[in-house]
Amino acid sequence: MQDLTGKTILLVISGGIAAYKSLELIRLIRKAGGRVRCILTKGGAQFITPLSVAALSEEPVYEDLFSLKDETEMGHIRLSREADLILVAPASANMIAKMAHGMADSLAAATLLATNKPVMIAPAMNQMMWANPATQANIETLATRGITLIGPTSGDMACGETGLGRMAEPEEILGAVMGFFYQSKPLSGLSALVTSGPTYEPLDPVRFIGNRSSGKQGHAIAASLAAQGADVTLVTGPVSLPDPQGVKTVHVETAVEMLDACRQALPADIAICAAAVSDWSAAAVLSQKIKKRGDRQPPDIKLKENPDILAALAGLATPKRPKLVIGFAAETENLIEAAAEKRRNKGCDWIIANQVGPADDGMEKVFGRDENHVYLITDQTTEEWQKTSKQAIADKLADYIARWFTETRQTQPAPMAAE
Ligand code: C5P
Numbered sequence: 420m421q422d423l424t425g426k427t428i429l430l431v432i433s434g435g436i437a438a439y440k441s442l443e444l445i446r447l448i449r450k451a452g453g454r455v456r457c458i459l460t461k462g463g464a465q466f467i468t469p470l471s472v473a474a475l476s477e478e479p480v481y482e483d484l485f486s487l488k489d490e491t492e493m494g495h496i497r498l499s500r501e502a503d504l505i506l507v508a509p510a511s512a513n514m515i516a517k518m519a520h521g522m523a524d525s526l527a528a529a530t531l532l533a534t535n536k537p538v539m540i541a542p543a544m545n546q547m548m549w550a551n552p553a554t555q556a557n558i559e560t561l562a563t564r565g566i567t568l569i570g571p572t573s574g575d576m577a578c579g580e581t582g583l584g585r586m587a588e589p590e591e592i593l594g595a596v597m598g599f600f601y602q603s604k605p606l607s608g609l610s611a612l613v614t615s616g617p618t619y620e621p622l623d624p625v626r627f628i629g630n631r632s633s634g635k636q637g638h639a640i641a642a643s644l645a646a647q648g649a650d651v652t653l654v655t656g657p658v659s660l661p662d663p664q665g666v667k668t669v670h671v672e673t674a675v676e677m678l679d680a681c682r683q684a685l686p687a688d689i690a691i692c693a694a695a696v697s698d699w700s701a702a703a704v705l706s707q708k709i710k711k712r713g714d715r716q717p718p719d720i721k722l723k724e725n726p727d728i729l730a731a732l733a734g735l736a737t738p739k740r741p742k743l744v745i746g747f748a749a750e751t752e753n754l755i756e757a758a759a760e761k762r763r764n765k766g767c768d769w770i771i772a773n774q775v776g777p778a779d780d781g782m783e784k785v786f787g788r789d790e791n792h793v794y795l796i797t798d799q800t801t802e803e804w805q806k807t808s809k810q811a812i813a814d815k816l817a818d819y820i821a822r823w824f825t826e827t828r829q830t831q832p833a834p835m836a837a838e
Contacts, residue, residue, distance in 0.1 A: 423453030426600060429502035429536075430455050431527045432472065433514035434462015436577040437543035437586035441508055442467060444589040445475040451593065456498065457481065458527045462511060484526040495526055499534035504599060507531070508569075509543035509586045512554050518566075519557035535664055539567040539599065541592050546582025569595045604648025605821035611649045612687040612741065613641040614694035614728060616656035618674045622720060623705040630695045634658035636747075636791060637693030639813035641666045644689070647817045652684040656694055674700060674725035681728055689820060690741040692729040692767075695749070700725050733766035743823060744768050745816075749775040759796050770796045771816070795819070 428448055432441045441463075448455045455476045459469055469480040481498060499505065507514060507527075514527065518540075523529040531538065540561065548554055549571060562568060570587030587595075615637020619627040634655055641653040642663035651666045654677055662668040669680045674696045681690075699722035709718050733744040744767040748758035751774070758772030772794045792806035795816075804812060 423448060423451040423596070423600065425452075426503045427454045427456065427501060428596065429458065429498060429505045429530070430476075431458045431460070431505065431507040431510075431514070431531065432463040432467070433460045433507065433509055433511040433527060434465060435509040435511045435543045435586070436466055437509040438463050438466040440586055440589050442471055442475055444508060444592055445472065447589050447593045448596070449476070451597070453596075454478070456502065458498070458530060460514070460525055460527045462513065463509075481526055484524075484529055495530040496533050499530050499536055502534075502536055504596065505531065505534055505536050505538045506541070506592070506596065507538065508541035508592055510540040512542075512544045512548045512551075515540065515542060515554060515557050515561065519560040537565075537567070537599065539569055539595060541569040541587050542571045542584070543586030544571075544584045545576060545578055546580055546584040549582075549584040567595070567599070604646075606644060606817065606824070607648035609649045609688040609824065610686070611641075611644045611651045611689040611691065612681060612684045612732075613637055613644065613651060613653045613691045614655070614677060614681065614696070615641065615653060616658040617695050618656045618677055618697045618725075619672045620674065620697045620700035620725070621672075621704045622701045623707065623709045625708050628697055628699065628701070629657075630697065632656070632658075632695035633788075634660050634694075635789065636809045636812065637691075638663050639810045640691055640693055640816060641668075643810070643813040643817040644691075644820070647821060649689065649817075652687070654680040654684065654694075656696075673697075674728065678726045678728045678731060681732065685735075685739060685741075687741045688824075689743050689745070690729075690732045691745045691816075692732070693747050694728070696728055697725055699723065727765065729767055730765040733768075742827075743820060745820075746770045748772045751776045755794060755796070755801055758794065759801070762796055762798075768797065771812075772796055 432438050445455050456478050457472045457476050458481045459472055469482065472480045517528045518531050521532055523532045569592050571583055572585045572587055573583045574585045575581050576585060616634035617630045617632040619629045621627045638660050641651050645651045645665040653663065653666050653668045655668060655670060657672060671677045671680050677694060677696060702721035702723045729746040732741060746765055746767040748761045748770050750757045750772065754772050754774050758770050762770040773791055789808055790806055791809050791812050793804050793812060795802045795804060804815060
């Protein structure tokens with residue numbers, strides 16, 4: 420049965436009589452195997468005590484933005500980074516307004532402002548406060564930012580009025596949390612390995628052979644696959660991009676390290692080699708910095724060929740070979756023909772071809788840019804994808820991969836009945 424084992428939920432309890440229901444919510448999350456850390460706002464602490472929250476969660480309760488103790492032990496950044504999901508329940512009208520306007524005047528507000536994690540809110544307030552256009556505008560703002568709303572529901576309120584504004588019941592909130600973790604997505608259950616960025620091949624302790632790859636396309640692909648539910652390992656060379664959210668990222672420098680990290684990430688259902696791997700490395704890496712040698716000739720640097728990671732992955736025997744292996748081809752001329760040949764030579768299933776070289780503005784067309792214009796080449800078709808953002812290309816590729824897996828599963832022969 421699916422449960423919350425291994426999941427950490429950061430529960431923000433803001434001010435409202437519904438805070439008493441949050442105690443039951445903590446109990447339910449714990450019972451489902453999840454870990455709950457709680458931030459109790461000043462308002463929340465008017466309704467329930469830190470002691471009951473600590474006793475039920477079996478964790479310290481975090482209350483004060485400027486508490487030396489809390490900030491030393493667990494700052495607002497760490498609190499958010501170490502959570503898989505942030506749940507605000509009850510979310511008061513005040514808390515919702517703070518979130519919508521980016522305020523950071525309390526530990527709860529600052530944590531919500533600093534987070535890069537998914538956020539769910541369960542509003543609880545008087546029906547007139549909920550219906551107020553100010554609250555409705557704030558809710559709309561939060562929804563457009565990807566924050567999920569649970570409730571509110573309709574019924575009798577603590578203030579004696581009846582209407583929409585009651586906090587959803589703890590069981591319903593738990594159901595939404597479960598749905599968040601286990602909702603089936605197009606690539607759920609599939610694992611993917613993505614390479615990205617350049618490799619740096621050392622010549623001596625200070626110099627290396629590198630290239631202009633920014634890693635933007637590979638990182639975007641890793642993020643898109645993860646967003647579609649795949650379990651993604653990204654093996655990246657040196658880039659100045661942050662690690663994508665929800666992706667296991669392994670940092671390497673050289674082609675040999677990249678191949679090694681890829682091997683360790685197997686088995687995988689999907690392999691996408693978007694890294695600009697250096698074709699060569701120094702035959703011998705010098706332990707001291709190579710010196711200028713006066714009027715003598717510059718040094719003769721001997722190179723050796725690097726392993727081809729894409730060809731190595733594509734050449735693995737079944738069942739080790741990822742079911743779908745995708746490469747990239749950056750070419751300056753005869754793009755389609757050269758890419759199609761590369762697909763055959765390397766033994767990969769699909770190749771994404773892009774033209775590199777100077778653009779009309781004199782700058783490079785692809786490297787370091789946010790946009791790309793590519794062709795998808797398979798054994799059957801060549802399809803042009805018009806110039807668009809690298810993220811849009813990544814999303815489209817993830818959609819195509821999901822479709823490929825659905826179609827190939829459908830066309831697989833039904834298993835034979837046991838004799
Ligand atoms: O041969 P070329 O470098 O043009 O091939 C490009 C494709 O091969 C890309 O998918 C790149 O990630 C992959 N590649 C590799 N290992 C190498 C060279 C290229 O995985 N050593």
